[in-house]
Amino acid sequence: xxxxxxxxxxxxxxxxxxxxxxxxxxxxxxxxxxxxxxxxxxxxxxxxxxxxxxxxxxxxxxxxxxxxxxxxxxxxxxxxxxxxxxxxxxxxxxxxxxxxxxxxxxxxxxxxxxxxxxxxxxxxxxxxxxxxxxxxxxxxxxxxxxxxxxxxxxxxxxxxxxxxxxxxxxxxxxxxxxxxxxxxx
Numbered sequence: 001x002x003x004x005x006x007x008x009x010x011x012x013x014x015x016x017x018x019x020x021x022x023x024x025x026x027x028x029x030x031x032x033x034x035x036x037x038x039x040x041x042x043x044x045x046x047x048x049x050x051x052x053x054x055x056x057x058x059x060x061x062x063x064x065x066x067x068x069x070x071x072x073x074x075x076x077x078x079x080x081x082x083x084x085x086x087x088x089x090x091x092x093x094x095x096x097x098x099x100x101x102x103x104x105x106x107x108x109x110x111x112x113x114x115x116x117x118x119x120x121x122x123x124x125x126x127x128x129x130x131x132x133x134x135x136x137x138x139x140x141x142x143x144x145x146x147x148x149x150x151x152x153x154x155x156x157x158x159x160x161x162x163x164x165x166x167x168x169x170x171x172x173x174x175x176x177x178x179x180x181x182x183x184x185x
């Protein structure tokens with residue numbers, strides 16, 4: 001048998017049955033699943049220093065385990081000294097096994113390393129079952145060597161699910177182990 005990520009196995013064996021029970025789905029195809037994780041990093045100082053882009057691409061490739069792609073500016077903005085086509089960011093879209101591996105590392109290793117971490121906010125859903133999370137420092141990932149960091153930068157992580165509502169997506173991400181804050185009513 002080939003290798004399967006821990007969270008993928010957990011999804012198939014535990015999460016599907018719990019969500020079916022909770023939302024009373026009639027078929028297994030109605031159960032929401034994680035489709036992809038998009039990791040994006042905007043680099044404001046990239047217009048002044050080209051090395052920032054190279055470092056960001058290298059760091060994001062190490063963090064996600066997949067080659068990062070540079071993103072280019074769509075419009076020229078003279079106030080920011082930005083020309084159309086200049087590289088101003090990096091992004092990675094993770095699917096299948098790499099997505100589950102990244103999510104596992106994010107939940108079990110990276111998020112607990114955030115200073116004063118008390119859980120992530122459950123208000124960042126978009127209304128269509130997708131969740132976005134902002135990270136202020138890339139140094140929370142163990143793949144990053146602190147001695148080789150020239151500039152601390154953040155990133156946005158978007159979890160795209162097949163859920164129809166935010167409640168379904170929240171239940172899915174909670175069952176997968178995302179540490180949401182305990183809300184007191």
